[in-house]
Amino acid sequence: MGATTTGTARRRAVPWLVLGLWIAVLAIASPFAAKLGDVQHDRAVDYLPASADSTQVAKIQERLPGGEATEMVLVYHRDAGLTAADRATAAEQVAEIAGAHELTGRPAGIPSKDGTTLMYPVASTEPGTDEKARDALVNDVRDIARGGDGLGVEVGGSGALATDASEVYNSLDGPLLYTTAAVVALLLILIYRSPFLWLVPLAVAGLADYLSMGVAYGLNQTFGTAVSGQSSGIMTILVFGVGTDYALLLVSRYREELRRIERPYDAMLAALRGCGPAVLASSGTVAAGLLCLLAADLNSSRGMGPLGTVGVLCALAAMLTLLPALLVLLGRRVFWPLVPRHGSTPKARRSLFAAMGGSAERRPRTVLVGGAVLLGALALGTFALPGNLKQEDSFTTRPDAIAAMETLAGAYPESGTQPISVISPTGRAEAALTEIRATKGVESAEAGRSGGGWTELTVLASAPPQSAAESATIETLRDKLDGSYVGGPSAEQIDLEDTNARDTAIVVPLVLLSVLLILTVLLRSLVAPLILVAAVVAVWGAALGIGGLVFDPLFGFEGTDPGLGLLSFVFLVALGVDYGIFLMHRMREESLNGAEPTAAALSALRTTGGVIASAGLVLAATFAVLTSMPMVQLVELGFVIAVGVLLDTFLVRTYLVTSASVALRRRVWWPGRLSREPGRSAPDDVRKPVGV
Template identity: 40%
Template structure:
């Protein structure tokens, strides 16, 4: 480790590091086009053995492949529609056939029972550029329908309309990047008050993002990795957040060492040596936790794991190699003053050799003194507060978000859905498809007709090559919980028919399969992630008690975060629910990232314990890392909060929850609970490691000088 540190900060060898990363960036720049490899269609998100996926494959001979229905609905705001209006709709239907991605037959116009609306169904092929291409097609259809405006309102809704709206949202990656950059710049300026220093970690974070996006593109292109628009957004904020966190930890230690060492290269070598273990352990925890998602059944979750793992690995590699090389190198004008070379990045508040480290008597030192008076009471009280906040989790509705509420702004597809609900049967235009053997079609039709909430048409099923397709209409909205429950009942009924080989598909069935897969993933993967995190912490700390306590604090923090989030979602933002995969996503990010800050703190406590004992080491560790961890927490919370700029319910919920959880971990769990536990458990924190058996006692003189102001507490046995 010391040799690596010396190489990275050497006067000549650092140029090798800079040159290496310049070559890597040049090689990966042509692959900064994740939108070309994104898979946003349902078949890529679902488990391969899902029934709705099987229906998609079996229906390929009966329906155009990879299509979604777009329901075009016309109305006059409650007025009756005339025969002339019907003629216009027929003319529009003919014009729609020339629109790119419109495929198959267009259904005849259907007038509502009250005569106030007309609908027709257009099948839209999902193009190579995904939902973004659908958006262009839908816009063109609306433009054609309105070119001779006769006072008719026209909307394209249904699965095709919602997909088109989502595609427009997914093109806002540039604004997310800009907002994320501004947040990081503001926090770094507030933390260091150095305009020069801000540029170095930002440049390195940009390199990390280029590397991550290039590698993810290649994996998606040549190794079958599933990438969607959501994982692309998350990759951006995760890389900037994590990379900046690692930079802050390294820079803080570098600044401390500059006060102790006159030579900046030697200071950087020592800073890297002392901080690398915590940074690498933190990155390993997040990376392995994300890779656990490979065992998910839901395709979108399964693909997110490797994407985030690549982002973390890119961040840690760049920040532990390129950043040190850049920090110790000053521009030629600064090298004229060798005294400031290497310290210049902190201008105007450059740390002078031999000066006193302000963290020794700063805010976090005072907080440590306050916690040390009655540590047991502090951690018990804080834990009870977190448990009380966790009670709100009972109100979390993580059973999917209806399509019309999947975005946080009103779109034309949502307005069209409201028109459909007012004038047509709720499921009209988005049928449920049942595939069965042709000789069992009549039996299947009769069985399905017994299910409440289903309308079976009188028209005969479509038959080809011995397979029959029955299209039925749901009386509930296709994206509603009631409709999803009806699909489950339909499956139970048709599966009981021997030899029918009947399967139920369609957009509602897709939602059900997603919810079922997400529920299974949460049950199976949550304990696996906890076990993985525990093993990494045990190896890092060479103890059992400390890892168990750290995991317990993170779990309680997660529960409190979810409780608060549920209350805010229901009563402040008025969201219609949460995605079925949301709890697992939030858990993975909060546990992995929450443990990050505990690692930063506890590794420093362990380092100081070897010289001063656990209680003194806890106070030194808190005062030394408090400022940097707070800044890191604010950066990570800010970058995830930037997801709220995307008008998508899932992004807003995930961004809010992760940001809130990080802040709770930063200001309550790490600074209060973990510090209090270390003070209370004393040397038993390190059981059964060498520190437990032979570490310095809490009564040695080095601790006494600090404990003159605080009353020592008995250890927990």
Template identity: 40%
Template sequence: MPRSLRIAIPALVVLVWLVVASVGGPFFGRISEVSTNDQTSFLPASADATAVQDRSSDFRDASGAPAIIVLERDGGLTGADTAAAGRIADALGDRDDVDQVSPVIPSEDGDAVEIVATLTASAETGDAVTAIRTDVDAALPDGVLGYVTGPAGFTADLTAAFAGIDGLLLGVALVAVLVILIVVYRSPLLPFLVLATAVFALTASILVVWALAKAGVVTVNGQVQGILSILVIGAATDYALLYTSRYREALRDHRTGWDATKAALRGSLEPIVASGGTVIVGVLCLLLSDLNSNKALGPVAAIGIAFSVLAALTLLPALLLCFRRAAFWPLRPAFGSAHPVLTGPDARGLWARVGRLVGRRSRVVWIVCTVGLLAMGTGLLGLRADGVPQSDLVIGQSQARDGQTVLADHFPGGSGSPALVLGDADRIDDLAAAVAGVDGVDAVAAAAKGAPSGSVPAGPDATRVGTGGAPSSVTAADPTVSRGQVLLEATLADPADSAAAEHTVRELRTAVERVDPGSRVGGVTATAIDTNDTGIRDRTVIIPVVLVVILLILMLLLRSIVTPLVLIGSVIVSFAAALGVGALVFDHLFHFPGADPSVPLFSFVFLVALGVDYNIFLMTRVREETLRHGPREGVLRGLGATGGVITSAGVVLAATFAALGVIPILFLVQIAFVVAFGVLLDTVVVRSLLVPALVLELGRRAWWPSRLSRRPGDM
């Protein structure tokens, strides 16, 4: 090829990526424009809570989230305190982002009052609640404590916790990766080339995801946004490490950078494409989810992985071709220099010692590793992953959580967050009697246009009941009827996100279905129930599908049945161990209240898909070496050649996922721990010891039924 083209091609590739980065760079800070943290929006349309939410605006003037302002003075509120509460309510009514404000509602013990301010549908919940909190604090009399809680308050706290996802999370991840790369390469330039590849891949991913979200094709929330950044940085760096390893080898065998680039691409193209393709297929299995939040992550993560592969196979080769051997300075690989000895008595270094251990004691190694992993997996017996209260989603300080506690001390726990019953208008009395007859319901009223929403406990149109009581009818000035249906608001005695409230709503659904089979129950508590139930269903369906799909891909890639079964088995055991240790740490070290159903699901998808990455890196090289040197020597040489790069990649990926822990959201912290620990376990134990020992034990049988299993040679 002419020298001019050898210069023009890499320059053009770098230029194209620079243009993509310049266009996509500004969208780093704009992805939040198209993201939402409204829990109901992620439920399937078939869920009861979704159907009720969609219809609730037909019965009430206000359709935004309610913010509950609760004021408390220990020893009892004074007349001046009550007057100040009235002024706060009036000020709230003058706000453009507030649709309706309830009267000031005093508690029976006289120590507190509450005000329910329903935001407008167009209000930005986080900004509105922040402004309301500022105004309330400024208007509080001395000695009175004020809180803004309720659904709007919790959403605001969640939004604030996600606020660091654009800058803090990415900054921590990049610094961690840079430090690791400097230690691995001992070069001042190469780490920046690898990191630039990852950042450019992320920039392109965010640009495409932003456009799709803006068009309504995908749904993005804080968790999807954070996982995308971590996944792309980690995966792109992994693929870059594999290519760089091959390029360094090629520079010893080829005089020119162009020839070395061609050789490196030949050696790394198949494993990188296969690894990326496996992860893409794995995350796309999330499309089988009924939860839109889970479903959204599938295509978004697939886009990120696709750009990670593309950048590792285009931008990085072009950058390394520009710098050639200088990229590795001061440890530049010279043309004609000897390759490291991988096996035999002359082999030196950590991986030579690991290879000798596995070669001499393969049976002992795989048995000990398997027993150890299974022992770690016993922690699964204590795993609680059926959902956590909304008040526990944010780790650390939360005004909404503190306010909810105060609210429950002085009012029915579900004040301001009623259960909503959508039913036949002709059966309103029977429905009301059924609702009020459920233990845990404090009051029930029919929604009406023009009436304040969320103020059921003390509103003049409310029917108050005791535990187990049943009113003869529901009173309302003029209950709104839409399409032959009415909406009942049932105030629960327990906090809306509590286990007791969930039990009440499940009983409520059973009770109203007897009266009106077409009725539906929604609201905050019902949304949490439907989300958790759907998440558990998704976990049960998607995990087996991911295993089967990845197993088939491995069989096609390795031309074998036995080895893919071994690899999938090792991944399952490794995942069980990581999640088991995670369960023990969550319960006994951090004392977390439980876990969201998405934690095992996301952890599984990432650990299996990314764990298979390392399987592919290892076994494609083992197969290549086995074709040349036989099965035993092939395993040891493959381990020696890939041990360093796989371990480095694992440490990088673990560090990037661990960075998720800086965001104070419970499920992100849990995913960060499980995936980071699982990746390290996978690279240090499974890929370095367990898999090589098992393949050595099987010998040529590991490659059955391919021709490699029938070739003569050592076993």
């Protein structure tokens, strides 16, 4: 009687204790979560390679007198040709800007050959490195520089482009969170068919996201981890996507155990014992894959690794502690109207996944070959991917800075309109200036600010920005100028492309190795992990190929983000293996319970297929939210990951992995003990005698 009373008291106390602990943790994290936006930066230096020339230029510019300069170009344009009144208006407005702000020099107008356009390069160190002050400066210049009566006035340049990008990233937090939550809520309602149940995992995911914001702020303050609009947005996507996946798996297993076990507390313990190892291994795989990004040289990629890991681990903690506590406290009634009664059996229905398993059982090799051919054919679409994304093509909308760049490109087709920044040791500045002016492809070069032993030189190429000719000029300057750094917007694009190629060569093998190690430990096999990893790599290639087929023809994208390949690989491999873990872990559990290999594979597919499909839909939908954002790189990343997750969910896991398991039978578990036939685990002459 006493033991029973003690057990009942524990069942009642533990969920309340967990709930109280979470309230305390969230109360502690709350002040820090609210400050995450204060440390979020979207400057060029926050995305550039850590060791690149352009990064060194940006850092040294920050230390020069006045700090980093905000460079703008005022563009005055009339299709029929500028009038004398237009030029007078331009001069008056530029003079007003010079009177209101501290400019680094006296702006001089540069007319186009056709007489339709007049551009004024303008630079100011007034805001220094303060992003809000920079944005205020750009917006004030835009308020002063106004057109009318057929005169178009646009403000472009790197400073204006940074302001437009900053406004986009700052606007992501609210819409991204609300849209993601709405998508997840809708899918959970459809999956659970309950007016109450969907609220529980959604609320838990929201709390996990809030906790992740507090932890991310702590990482920034303690280790200096970079926080950008891109990385914080991806963190939110991961919390909701991955967290909901774990919730779906746990709730499905909990519902199953409630039919066998009377008390919800005991049923939840059984559910955690059953699916806990798979969820832990899944989160460990995703976290390990993301942490491999720390080996990247690109600041934006390296910063995304820790923040993504924080999101996954906070989602894991919430779904394995807070969610079970809430479900136990709410009892069976939370499942209304489909309440799982103790001792009941679910209504037998012909499952789609049972049918898929049947075809895989009858012709496993045919299914494997057909699937491999399909994925290979889709991967050929990668050859149709557009070239590297240029700055003017990075927005899905047309902000003022992009409009200015397009006007300049049309009016000055054979000349540079975007300065190249060269930072030279002050003692060699004059010699460097002479060398620069003698370089083929350079139109003009002037000395700028000096301080701290460095001098800034402003160079204008004779070729249009981000053209092959301008890139060649930049490379030539870097080769000629020993001890100097060459940067600026065009140089930054070159460094982004080169560094992404380098990072891919380093990070991809690290991701594959870490994932293989975790899978090997979990599944006690070498063959099964190789199958899962090969499958997700094939999915990645196919998803990129589909992107190549639609980015330009359907979306009208003029280029591909240089980081798309690496980031989509990390996410698809780490997240895709999740579903393989869910399936193979259940298959191994069935095999340990005595099921034959084919029966174990089909049973695992039948019992987890619905959960994997639901989880895949949720994860794909959360990443698809990125396709509604106004930045091309986010749209491309969201599209490729969403398509890859769907391919992985409905083709690879259901058909190909199951078919491979049926075809290989026990060999799929080699060299583990499940790979051996029953009764052949040891020779007769070495078996221990009975009773020993």
